[in-house]
Amino acid sequence: MAVEKMLKFVSVGRDMPQKRDAEARRHDFLEIYGDFAKPKAAEQASRCSQCGVPYCQSHCPVHHNIPDWLRLTAEGRLQEAYEIAQAANNFPEFTGRICPQDRLCEGNCVIEQSGHGTVTIGSVERYITDNAWEEGWVKPIRPSQERTESVGIIGAGPAGLACADTLRRAGVQVTVYDRYDRAGGLLTYGIPGFKLEKDVVMRRVDHLSDGGVEFVLNCAVGETLSFDAIRGRHDAVLIATGVYRSREIEAEGSEARGIVRAIDYLTASNKKQFGDEVAEFDSGELDAAGKRVVVIGGGDTAMDCVRTAIRQGAASVKCLYRRDRANMPGSQREVANAEEEGVEFVWLSAPEGFVGDTVEGVQVQRMRLGAPDSTGRRSPEPMGEVVLEGADLVVKALGFEPEALPTLWNTPGLDVTRWGTIRAEFGSGKTSLDGVFAAGDIVRGASLVVWAIRDGREAAAAILQYLSQTVSASSAVAAE
Structure with missing residues (x-):
């Protein structure tokens, strides 16, 4: 019977x-997509071909069991579908x-490859x-047994929250430290509401707090509280700070007023959506x-910035990117949404300089594409033609790099890579310091x-193993 409900893609x-x-949608920060009704969700889920080798699952970083929860959705077994997800x-x-x-x-959906259009998995x-x-199926976190060990997590973004959730369900005592006044990291202050409304994030943060996760906010490690003090309070520590240092533009006039960092711009906008007073915005x-x-810039952060500017009532919004549309790193879906909302993309363009003490324009070098680079994308090359783009506000969305944590935290024993990311063991997140783990962008660089x-999740599993081994070793010493 289950099979009859599937393979409807034909x-x-x-x-x-x-x-x-x-x-x-140009005039508010609400999410741009509506919700499926139950029959429509079942209909779209029924298009899944139930592949023997599900490429959708293998190309998902968390290896979601996508075919199973699509089948359960098609059968109307929604609580089971959620539990699988x-x-x-x-x-x-x-x-x-x-x-x-x-x-x-x-x-990577198989039916997409055969020309039938992918299953709308995300929706x-x-x-x-x-x-x-x-429906109340998201149950409170209530561990079957409490453990005495405690873990400190530095960073309340997606990596830190996922680790906290996993550890807390295992009964570990968890404290999360974060520099901001609200938990969520980039989920709260980096991603605009039209992609992720903030009550969705706060609902999950409240769920974790109700489940026993302690949040210590407005806590800048190295200033408010030392890293050594956090290590002293806990049996293990996870570093999940993300990467927040913006890449800079080395061009004449780049220090002019009116040239701002994407993270500052998006954070200010998101704070205003919470109703906060933000002096730089006001x-x-x-x-x-x-x-x-x-x-x-041409990544997802740049797309967030251009679409935010539209909603703030900009007179015009242009996105400069040094490659063409086919070679940009950002989501093509986001580019299409931005174009619909009135953003103009200026492809094959790179900033060469800025005009005015308070920015009045960007000197733009026209580019062409040469041979592919190490990423497989064709490298941009200057053509020698420079034009002036008028501008009153320039937002730098060139990506992010890690902060120099060993220096900021006075912890020279914390090994980092040549890129400044924390050197951590693959699959476990173990660092050069005993009992200290790392996860997320601070290890892999700016990512999804x-x-x-x-x-x-992987760091939580490694921490649980570490705690068990530490307890066993302590017990053995005590027995002697």
């Missing part, structure tokens, strides 16, 4: 949840919204998880209203939320 076309009209992914409500499915699960994942919250420094905005979740 008779049922691909369908996404209704997307709000571009003109309407939750088993591999602590936060399916996040990944269903912000994963670049077009590059991961959906991009079904979002539906079954939101439905689980509404003064106009980080507000795009009425301005000619130029965003430099779903990879951070996987890293956090």
Whole structure:
């Protein structure tokens, strides 16, 4: 009977949840996609071909058992579908919204390769998880047995939260330290509400807090509290700080007023959505209203910036990227959404300089594509033609690098790579310091939320093993 409900891709076309009209969504920070109704979710899930070798699952960083929860959704067994999804992914409500499915699960869907249009995996994942919250199927964290060991986690982003969730369910006492006034990291202050509404993040943070995870906020390690003090308080420590240092532009005039970092711009905007007072925004420094905005970069952060500027009422928004559309790293779905909302993309363009003490324009070098580089993308080469793009606000979205943690935290024994990321054992996150682990972007470099979740889960498993071995060793010594 289950088979009869599946393999409908030959008779049922691909369908996404209704997307709000571009003109309407330009004026608010609400998510742009509506929700599936139950029959539509079942219909779209039934298109799955139930592959013997599910490439969607193998290309998912957390190896979601996607075919099984699609089948359960098609059969109307939604609570079981959620439980299967939750088993591999602590936060399916996040990944269903912000994963670049077009590059991961959906991009490797077998029926997509045969010309039938991919299964809308992300939208079904979002539906079954939101439905689980509404139905009360997301149960409080109540460990069957409490443990005495405690773990300190530095960073309340997706890696830190995934580790905290996993450890707390095992009964470990968990404290999460974070520099910001709210938990969530980039989920809260980096990703705009039109991709991930903030009540979705706060709901999960509240769930963790109710389950016994302690949050110590407004805590800048190395300033408010030393790293050694945190190590002294806990049996093990996880470093999950992410990467927050922006890559800079080395060009004449790059220190002009009105040239800002993407992280500052997005954080200010997200804080305003919470109703906070933000001096830099209220003064106009980080507000795009009425301005000619130029965003430099071609990744997902750049897409977040251009779409934020549209919603703030910018006079115009342009995105400069040194390669062409086919060679950009950001999601093509996000580019299409940005274009619908009025963003102009200026391909094969790189900044060569800036005009004005308070920025008035960007000197743009026209580029062409040469031979492929180490990433497989064709390298941009200057053509020698420079034009001026007018600008009142320039946002640098060139990516992020790790902070120099051994220096900031006065911990020279913490080994880092030549890129400044923490050197950690693959699969466990063990660092050069005993009992100290690391996970997420601070290890792998700026990456996706779903990879951070996987890293956090793997670190939690390694920490549990470490705690058990430490307790066993202590017991053996005591017995002697």
